[in-house]
Amino acid sequence: MLRFRKFSVLIFLFLPFFLPVIQPLASRAETRIIESATGDVFELRYRQLQPGEPLAVVWKNAVSDFAGVYFGESSFWLKRDDRPGQFLLLGFDVMSEPGRRVVEIQLWSGGQIKQKLNIELEIAVRDFPKKKLTVAQKYVTPPREVLDRIKREAELLSLVYSSSSSEWLAEGSFILPCEGKLFPNFGQRRIYNNVPRSVHTGVDIAVPPGHPIKATNSGRVVLASDLYYSGKTVIIDHGLGLFSSYAHLSKLLVKRGQMIKKGELVGLAGSTGLSTGPHLHWAVKIYEARVDPLALLELEF
Numbered sequence: 009m010l011r012f013r014k015f016s017v018l019i020f021l022f023l024p025f026f027l028p029v030i031q032p033l034a035s036r037a038e039t040r041i042i043e044s045a046t047g048d049v050f051e052l053r054y055r056q057l058q059p060g061e062p063l064a065v066v067w068k069n070a071v072s073d074f075a076g077v078y079f080g081e082s083s084f085w086l087k088r089d090d091r092p093g094q095f096l097l098l099g100f101d102v103m104s105e106p107g108r109r110v111v112e113i114q115l116w117s118g119g120q121i122k123q124k125l126n127i128e129l130e131i132a133v134r135d136f137p138k139k140k141l142t143v144a145q146k147y148v149t150p151p152r153e154v155l156d157r158i159k160r161e162a163e164l165l166s167l168v169y170s171s172s173s174s175e176w177l178a179e180g181s182f183i184l185p186c187e188g189k190l191f192p193n194f195g196q197r198r199i200y201n202n203v204p205r206s207v208h209t210g211v212d213i214a215v216p217p218g219h220p221i222k223a224t225n226s227g228r229v230v231l232a233s234d235l236y237y238s239g240k241t242v243i244i245d246h247g248l249g250l251f252s253s254y255a256h257l258s259k260l261l262v263k264r265g266q267m268i269k270k271g272e273l274v275g276l277a278g279s280t281g282l283s284t285g286p287h288l289h290w291a292v293k294i295y296e297a298r299v300d301p302l303a304l305l306e307l308e309f
């Protein structure tokens with residue numbers, strides 16, 4: 009599978025102590041079936057068509073030799089094989105504009121395009137919360153001596169997110185990385201010390217320091233490092249462009265390059281980096297698109 013992408017920068021993290029608490033909902037994913045005259049059947053699986061949401065495109069019944077899938081600046085190339093339910097993942101970034109999107113699928117057999125499908129998606133408006141925060145000025149305007157470090161780490165993260173396993177490494181449904189109070193703060197627009205600064209691109213789970221943090225699913229550890237903004241951080245590549253990350257840990261229990269199973273420990277919770285208290289910042293990306301990790305829990309794989 010081929011995939012082309014742009015780089016994106018790290019957006020950082022914070023714990024709000026006084027937000028209402030929510031629990032994840034039971035599965036309420038939607039499905040949409042698209043049938044082609046060639047006999048190919050695709051199924052779209054998603055929670056909502058909104059900014060910050062993932063979308064799985066499943067080739068339910070593969071008849072053609074190849075399917076080329078085009079979405080925005082991304083393109084994918086699937087070859088029919090004997091495994092039913094091949095799929096790919098798309099993400100609508102948290103900052104993406106609402107409006108119409110088209111997923112184009114080209115079906116090829118015998119070296120010729122047999123059919124083109126244009127699947128229209130209407131991305132609805134999503135009203136993200138806003139929040140004012142007061143933090144140490146060094147995080148809003150980092151001191152000069154750490155600017156090189158921040159730049160290096162941003163480049164490292166771009167590199168980490170630029171390639172993903174072409175094999176799906178995850179197994180079955182995704183799980184919460186820990187028990188704890190879950191804050192519905194994905195996508196929150198943040199105003200630091202009265203200056204609009206960033207968007208909160210994960211969810212926060214309040215847990216005591218030292219609380220065990222588990223892998224949301226199986227994959228390969230592609231980063232286990234201490235970073236300026238996110239503190240001790242682990243990133244797992246689950247394949248097909250899907251990454252999960254775990255930030256502000258007090259202790260890392262995995263190493264880069266290591267394979268990890270769903271539910272195994274990645275580290276212990278803490279408050280390292282830009283953080284006001286012990287919590288887990290849990291985030292998910294589909295290549296450059298920053299999506300709500302809670303949406304992932306509701307999709308069937």
Ligand SMILES: [Zn+2]
Nearest residue numbers: 021022212289
């Ligand atoms: Zn956070």
